[in-house]
Amino acid sequence: MTTEDDAATATVAGVTVSTDHWIGGRRIASADRFDDISPIDEQVIARIARGTAADADAAIAAAQQAFPGWAATPPAERARLLHRVADLVEERVEQLAIVETTDNGALLRSHLRGVMPRVAHNFRFFADYLVEHLHHPDFDTRGHRNHVSWDPSGVAVLITPWNAPLMLATWKVAPALAAGCTVVLKPAEWSPLTASLLADITAEAGLPPGVFNVVQGLGEEVGPALTGHRGVSRISFTGSVPTARLIAASAAANLTPCSFELGGKSPFIVFADTDMESAVVNAVEQYDNAGQVCLAGVRLLVEASVRDEFVERFVARAQGLRQGDPRDLATDIGPQVSREHFDR
Template sequence: MKIGMGTRQDVGGVSVPVDHLIGGSWVSSPQRFETRSPMGWEHLADIARGDDATADAAVAAAVEGFEAWSAFSVGERADALHRLADLIEARNDDIALVETLDMGFLYESMKQRLVARGALNFRTYADLITEHENSTWDAKSMRNQVQRMPAGPAVVITPWNAPFMLSTWKLAPALAAGNSVIHKPAEWSPLSAALLAELTLEAGFPPGAYNLVQGIGEEVGAALVADPRVRRITFTGSPETARHIGRAAAANIVPFTAELGGKGPFVVFADADLDAAAHRAAWQFDDSGQVCLAGTRLLVAAEIRDEFLERFHHHADALVLGDPRDPATDIAPLAHPDHRDRVHGFVERAREAGDIVVRGGQPIDGSLHYQPTLIEPVSNDSEVVQREIFGPVLTLQTFADEAEAIALANSTDYGLSAQIWTASQSRAERVGAAVRAGLVWVNTFLVRDLTAPFGGCGISGIGREGGDYALDFHSDIKTLMILDDTTK
């Protein structure tokens, strides 16, 4: 490994570091991997490809960095997080452009929502740690106080969809709690993480508090999660990868959280505002369906099926597929050719199984766009109903009554999110309580308090993120008990 100023490459006019950040220095690797843009599959950059030696160096740096960062007072850590948020806001356009080129996210959405949300994630946790008060009570002549202690180096593994926002969502509580971090972004969209790494240096984080390791998950990621010096692991990705990480975490008795996607039910009752529900249903195609929270299973009361479908088609027909840099574009390309082929494989197998492709169902020649697709399955056991596709593919099923709606909603192994559309407050509360999901929206979508718990049931995940739930995970919890002896 070679340590120095680091290699930089031009990405859409933005200078981006393409090495690892370890112990406050840019570190290269002898091997590299390329990242390409979903728009035309053009080459963007060649990124350092980490290996076992890289992982070892990063964890060693995080161990040293933990001593410095955990010694910061709560106020000092909060100030550093606010400085980082300021820098993110100042680089909004650059971050948005690089992520649009690297992953294909809509540029206007990145600028207006997701980069700002990244800054807000750091501000939220800066405020939470400064506002926190240790729980204290008296019992059995003892004064009891529950304290949080920083846990140690944390490995943070983030996904390729919305990588900047989801990285900040995981990094903010880990850093706020006083842990050093080793951040491993997904190899399909690694560039915005490099810009974030650069900003941590500008924000004055001590060397080793934040470390960035680029590379292939099966290589450097596997080495990171297996290192016994790591004291926390948090991951967003597939259940298959989580099983490997979970085994490594268990071997070292390391707490592990995972957010693993979903197969969200989108339940529409006959008394719902059908146009609002149909419009929102069509917008489940947002980001080409590469959203874990999307309501991909449309469950519609049988008596309104035809009217709902007519309205759904009207709204879906209005969606514009195009270049994500164009403000007129609604639907961007899929992130990678391998993923396009995976999505199309689900649709082809559904056809072979006799499921009815109501609309779409084909890739668009010469691009990574995929037609917004709706499938009516012949059975609730159909693969397209039971497995996460993570593309612009929805299914449509009907139900006869509330009991059947709940049964269908709960009929997969997943349980990340759900949507219920109804005009009845009592039904909303009744069905909302019966649906097994970590998050249930009623008559809305993607509106959330960042201090609320977030996570899934079943194979959608382990543990909860958000607010104090994430801070508790990234801490070792201590109970201090002092004898209340008033005679001394």
């Protein structure tokens, strides 16, 4: 681990992005780096800090130090800060969208219209839920007074995927912060850039140092140091089943609770009495994000009596999809996230 004096940035689609870790409210570089390659043209767009066990230890230590103060922060104040994060996300939708499209190849139009606005919504939803629902009045049961409290766990390690990097990260980050936990985020190495931009946003919003941390790096290298750390109270991971098994084994030594969202092959069922046009339109949505979506309906189960009609209409609609540069708003299918994924 090196210091912020060695901090580095990259300019991606005109946006300056730090390529270092974010630990304890500071930019921290690493001695080694790895290439972040855009799937659009397979060019290196950034050299990202290659995290080590020392970086993981530093981030968890920073989160532990920040935890008592953040946990004691009144819910209304935590909610205010999360709404401020949402405000800043909304101000930067275009920047976030073009950086993420360049980084992972997903459609720019999807990022502009849905994905990045959803990032802001995630923070607002959990900010409001914190104030409106995370309380329980005392009540009596057979002469006994009952009190229910909702208490933060501690440091949450959040390991997030590459197919919708910022939106799926904030599904984890926002509720953890709302609950009063401090966070160490490890984004997927195939799409690390918007996590770094989120760190800048949280700092500008006023989150105290150490409440939100980002450790960059390769999963197999820095992941075990995060998931096996005794200072971690919760682990959340979205990704593959084999990786989840490794995380569960690592966490088991400390009995650290884990939550997993793993790969899926969703069925799409078409009955004879369906609205055929609606069925076809929604079935073709499996090609969204070049098919790299966990809920894509890729197993088509069609009632025999309407099979031929469905197949004919499905093929016709699918053939009308336009492949190309995801930065072009007319493109329907962009590239897969990496050469490795394409070659599978």
